[in-house]
Amino acid sequence: MQVNKRTMFFLIPSLLVFLLSGCPLPQRSAEVVSLSDFTEGHSSSSVAKRFQESAPQGPTAVESAIELAKKHAELSEEMVVLRQKNQGLIAENSRFKERLVTLEPKLQQTQKELAEANDLLIEMRIELNNWKMDILGFRAEMRDAEKTQLEALLKILNVLGGEVKPESAGQMRTVSSAADSSELSRPQLQESLTSGKSNE
Structure with missing residues (x-):
């Protein structure tokens, strides 16, 4: 009972304050929408959408699975080919190693x-260069010996009173000049041969 008294005590003054303040309540006409109209419109649109074919937005799961299976088959064939090539290269490499060991x-x-x-x-x-130098040196010595022999013969002829023709004297001079030039060329030849040795 006391609870009812308390409720009444609070409720009555609040109603009085509300009425005295003069707040008018808005009076609108409420639109009543029947539940049957709403469900009919919604269900007909959902049924229509259900049977319409939607535009394909991408491959379906079945198509992607088929495509992946094809790719897998191609890659497995390629792997088999590459494995065979690899085995061939390994065999060739071992043959080359065997040849390398023997060679x-x-x-x-x-x-x-x-x-x-x-x-x-x-x-x-x-040895060939030394032999050439020896031969050339021997030739020069032979020329020197022949030159001295010829000069001795000329002296003997002059002593015996023989005549020496100017042509033969000219030939004697050319022989002596040739011998002198060969003596001059011999050191040059030796220098060239020694330089050839140093280059080797």
Whole structure:
């Protein structure tokens, strides 16, 4: 009971204040929408949308699965081809390694023989140059000996009273000048031969 008294005590003054303030309540006509109209319009539009074909926005799950299966088949074939190529390259590499093992000692032997042949050629060239110098020196000595013999013969002829023709005297002079020039060219030849040795 006390609860009812309290409620009444609060309710009555609040109603009095509300009425005295003179707040008019808005009076609008309420539009009544029947639930049946709303459900009919909504259901007909949803049914129409349900049976309309929507524009394809992308591949469907089945199409993408088929495409992925094709790609997988292509990639697996390519992998098989690449694996076969790889096995062929591995086999070729092993053959090359075997050949390398057999050819490496032969290469070392050939390099050794070439080095020996090169040393032999250098020695032979040095000996040939020495032989040339000896031959040329011997030729110069022979010319000197012939020149002295000819000069001695001329002196003997002059002592014995023989006549020496000017042509033969000219020839004697050319022989002596040739001998002198050969003596001059001999040091030049020796210099060229020694420079050839130093270049080797």
